[in-house]
Amino acid sequence: MTTRFPLLLPFLCLFSAGVTYAQTRLVEKVTRQGNELVIPYEKYVLPNSLTLIVHEDHSDPIVHVDVTYHVGSAREEIGKSGFAHFFEHMMFQGSDHVADDEHFKIVTESGGTLNGSTNRDRTNYYETLPSNQLERALWLEADRMGFLLDAVTQKKFEIQRATVKNERGQNYDNRPYGLAGEYVAKNLYAYGHPYSWLTIGYIEDLNRVNVNDLKNFFLRWYGPNNAVLTIGGDVTAKQVVALTEKYFGSIPRGPEVTKTQVPTPVVDKDRYVSYEDNVRFPMLQLVFPTVPNYHPDEAPLDALAEILGGGKNSLFYKNLVKTQLAVQANASHPATELAGQLAMVVLPFPGKSLDSTEAVVRRTLAEFERRGATDDDIAQFRATREADLINGLSSVSGKVSQLAAFQTYLGNPNYLPQELKRYKSVTKADVMRVYNQYIKGKNAVILTVYPKGKPEIVAKPDNYTVSTANYKAPDYGYNGLAYTKPKDSFDRAVKPGPGPNPALKVPPFWNDKLPNGIKVIGARNDEIPAITMLFTIKGGHLLEANDPSKAGVAQLTASLMNEATQNYTNEQLNTKLEKLGSSIDIRANTEEITISVEALIKNLDSTLALVEEKLLRPKFAQDDFDRLKKQQLELISNQSTQPVVIANKAYSKLLYGSANIRSVPLSGTTKTVETITLDDVKAFYKNYLSPSVTNMVVVGDIEQAAIMPKLAFLSKWAAKPVKIPTTPAPKKIDKTRLYLIDKEQAAQSEIRIGYLTNMPYDATGDYYKAALANYMLGGAFSSRINMNLREDKGYTYGARSGFSSTNTPGPFTAQAGVKAAATDSSVIEFVKEITNYAKSGITEQELAFVKSSLGQSDALRYETSLQKAFFLSRIIEYNLPRNYVEQQSEILRKITKAEIDAVAKKQLPINNMIITVVGNKQLIKPGLEKLGYELVELDKEGNVLGSSTTPADVPAGGAPAKMSSGKKN
Structure with missing residues (x-):
């Protein structure tokens, strides 16, 4: 039901910190009646024309804040493309009362996540935080809306310009087909049409603009009258309106903004x-x-x-x-x-x-x-x-995004x-x-x-050239813009503290077991009438160690299980699923085959009947096999065009050695897949897919007593013993070496630095503590590695590091895609940060940040069915105690600097790591040769050039980098 309030409410007065405001207008209030598909909200308009929308959802102790400005790349003009997106980056670089790079740090320290995005028509900035941090989020968003420009410096401008160029290099120039959208846009729309360029813009335009252009863009489009502030979660409308008035109420209106009018595109010929x-x-x-x-x-x-x-x-x-x-x-x-x-x-x-x-x-x-x-x-x-x-309503962020867009x-x-x-x-x-x-x-x-x-x-020779005739640049009204700062009766420099800590609790869950050995874990989630189910069948790619000559058979088996069954063609199955609004997806992974199921509760029985078909009665038809095998072979060949894939394949081969099946890609190799027959797939399915190694997670609007009888069909699945092969221990890396793979004409270089640890996954032991130690090295946005390579140097769109283990030990890896000209300098900075962290450890200030950030982030971990499913999947996979989250919280609360330092020193052996670089050899090799490492060149398959020896047989290592060598920064 919608209730509209077309007039000003008489003297709607709100009190906050001794400040009184009046005449915020309540426009309408929408409530849900029965089971109708409605997002309840209250809509207000402030005197400065800022629109405020509040959605109350008290199911989880979180709040999502979204500020959407009605400006995207469609407000740009010829010669100044990419401006809206560039400005999105600048909005994270500090304002009058928020220091450089503090926005990310403050939100992360508060246990939240944040980001921004730009498209053709709008730019939005958003945070999800524990609900007691609402005031802090509004303080941050208001400060950059009202107090940005004096904090914009030439240095920040240049760094973010470099970051945007790196983003373009990573996501467009260095990616297969990355420029297809750009070619379509400029040839579909007339010259000067605001859709005739991509949001990322052109490099030459980014090179052309200056700080004053940027400031004018802000003044023209970033006023409260061109913005929608949408807040959803564990809040009240009264609380939100009061805080919004306090922080946004004094920000002056910007220039008027009218809807863009453009002619409909006309294509006069193909x-x-x-x-x-x-x-x-x-x-x-x-x-x-x-x-x-x-x-x-x-x-x-x-x-x-x-x-x-x-x-x-x-x-x-x-x-x-x-x-x-x-x-x-x-x-x-x-x-x-x-x-x-x-x-x-x-x-x-x-x-x-x-x-x-x-x-x-x-x-x-x-x-x-x-x-x-x-x-x-x-x-x-x-x-x-x-x-x-x-399904889009399963999270507060999803509902807020819908309200903001509408x-x-x-x-x-x-x-x-x-x-x-x-x-x-x-x-x-x-x-x-x-x-x-x-x-x-x-x-x-x-x-x-x-x-x-x-x-x-080509389909036909090119026959079209973009015409610049009759183009007239729009007058967006940039002349005479003035920056007027808000005037307040309170001190904005005082960062708001959090409200009372919200009550946090792990979602209640239940355990059960089917007669054939399938372990089931589940939780009720009644926020939407839907269900998520996840089957995990252990083994996957690891089982190919029994016959490495057939590597890739697990992926082929999973692919074929997505095809026809004994009773239905693939087309019939997909028709049934789509008419139900359901999905069943079967995938092979390194250690398991997963079956993920999404369905509306009203269609659960019909969906489970199709799960039974796919799991228990796959057809394994010869024509499906022939087609999927051909596709898999072609995709393997295609991997040599993708720098990220080349880097990951070579790095895995170096880490694990040729005797370990993990050194072979999940897809297999051309040689192995060519040998696979349909009988091999049938044998893999018959021998290795068993309820004895299957776990099942169920999360949705259904109780345990109701779902378990519906799973009775799984009892038809006969159990058999399945032994997962053990993998050989890797050879120890005697010294650090640098491995170079040529990717001709690559706009960026892919860097991987790391080694194989001796730590399996442990939720409360050494592995968990190693993750805590890594958080400030390369785990958070404000980590040392990312702040150095992205924010300080402008070498990359993003750099990170982390530990990655399962039941068997996995690697520590530091990685980034960096601009080619800075490849050797980036390696130096990676090594420097890892070396310094291992030597000197964490600072007390950083430790406090880790405890605050990770200690409050639990509020965000269990909101959606998918999040709950992953949480339960981890519990059942690693046999974790019910209170493991509480145990982690206690470890985090008590851990000391000395403990973190000891972990860093032990787990970051910089002189015994692998450095893998994929890039344009002609450009980057001279700089890499100066770093002091033994340099080994590999081909795209990870083999030593000019030799049949694989990297696993090459003595690992090299001299430590000399910090003074390479390019000056």
Whole structure:
């Protein structure tokens, strides 16, 4: 029910810290009636036009704060692209009352998490914290809204400019197909259209801008009248309004902001464009202009995209993937505030020209036109969207994000019921109408991404050049902007303290066991009418140690279990699942095969019937096997184009040695997968998938007494003994060596530094204490490694370190993707930070930060069903006591600097580590040679160049780095 308050409430006075404010306007109050899909809230408007939305949810002692500014890259102009995103970075660099880099530190120290994001149309900043930290979060957000500019310095500007460049390098320039979106945008939209460039912007534009440009951008768009403050969680509206008035009430309005008006994109002919990339699979994209989000035709266009290429029963999957013409084929309909586009993406297998791929796409569209949308298509689409909307409400952050988006774009936070209605109202006629209106006979941007040296495979020669004619730069009103600071009657320099600590408790859970040995653990979560189930079948890739020549068979087995069963084709299974709004996903991992299940409670029985099919009656059809084996082989070949994958593979091979199955990728190698037969898959399933090594986690809106009888079908699964092979102990690293792998023309270098520890996972012993010790070295955003390489030097978008063990000891690893020119300097800084931490240990101030941050973060750990499931999975996997969280809290509370220092000294042997670097050898090798290490060159498979010797057989080590060598910082 919605209650609206169109007038000012008479003398709505709020009192906080001796300050009185009046005339905050309560606009409406929305409450839930029965089981309707509604997010309850109260909406207010402050005198400075800041919109405040408050959602009360007292189920967990947390609060989520979101400030959304209605400014994204669509408010930029030619020559100044990337500004909105760049400014997002600057908003974390301190303000008048918050020191440099303190924003992250304060929130993390308070037990919270935080971030920001920018898209075409908006920028948002958000924190999730224990609810007693609400005032601190509002103080932080208000300070950067009202007091930012005097704290912006040239040094901060340059560091964040470097960070944004690194982000572009990591996520776009150094990633396969990373520039595809950029090519589509500039060729789909007219020159100067605010969607004709990506949010990340162009490097040359980032190089061009200055601090004054940045300040004007803030003054133009970052006023309270262009912002929505949305707060949800264990709070009251009265409390939130009082604090909002205190911290935001005096911030003056900014210039007026009006909705951007742009012409609808018109594509006058098929625009063929192409570019070369370091990829194995070519890419073909057909992109048609459509409608903005919330347009009446958006929902049927979404349905059309699902029918054409949304899953395993889509037409593209049938005609391109199942026929082994492509490794991937899909369609999607991303729509944003000013425009939308229906994109069809195909990655065909190598060796064919893309004109033949385009022909298959065109024939598929003609097939859809003849066939039309079916009743099943519509039922699947409606059920899937309903489930998506419900699952999006599982967390306070999810609900807050929905309210903020609806208010920002529509001015109506209570749009969720209409959102559900418009998707559940889609008809077959609607889908055919939008197909005829936006796709049939219409022109598109047709992009080919072709592998190096193969321009001849493009679909058609490029025939379009962007025209700059008739472009007129918009006048956004940057002239004459002035910075007016708020005036307060309280001292903003005083950082608010926390409120009373919220009551924290581990969610209650139950244990059970099925007759065939499956151990079950579960918890009730009644916040949404849904259920999450997770089966963990131990073994996975580790079982391939019994026959390493068949490495990759675990992944093939899991892939085939996602296909047809003895009673249903894959298409029939997917139709059933989508009509239920459910999902069943089977995956192989290093130590287990997992089956994850998501379902609405009302459809649980029907979903479990399909779980029974997939788990107990897989068909293992020869044609499915042939197709999936071919895909796996092609994906293995494709790994050599990805620097991150190359680095991880080589590093694992160096860590574990060739005698350990962990040195072989989960996917196997070309040599091993080529030998795998369908009989090998059947044997793996028969011999190794057993209830005797299976754990099951159940979290949802159902009690133990109700769920256990529904699991009776699992008793049909006969138990058998399964022995997990033991892995050989690795050879000790005698000294640190540097291993270099060439990735020609790489924009960034991937660095991995570490060694294999002797610590298995332990929730309350040495392993837990090592994680505490690492938190300030490389675990937190404000850790030494990240602050050095990202915030101080600008070498990377992010750097980190950590320990990673299971029941068997795992590695300590420090890692980052860094700009190529700073590769040797980055290695020096990594080594310096690890060396200093091992030598001098943690400071008392850092120890206090660790205790405060980790000691309060438990409030955030158990909110959603998925979080509860992971928590319970850890308990059952490692046989942890019910009170292990309390034990950890006690260890954290009592741990001393001397204990942390001892752990760091013991667990960070910098002179006995592996350093792996993947990058452009021609550029980075000279600098690396000066570091004083023995340098060993490897190929992309991790083998020593010019030798058949594998790295595991090479004596590990090298001299310690000389801190004075390499480039000056």
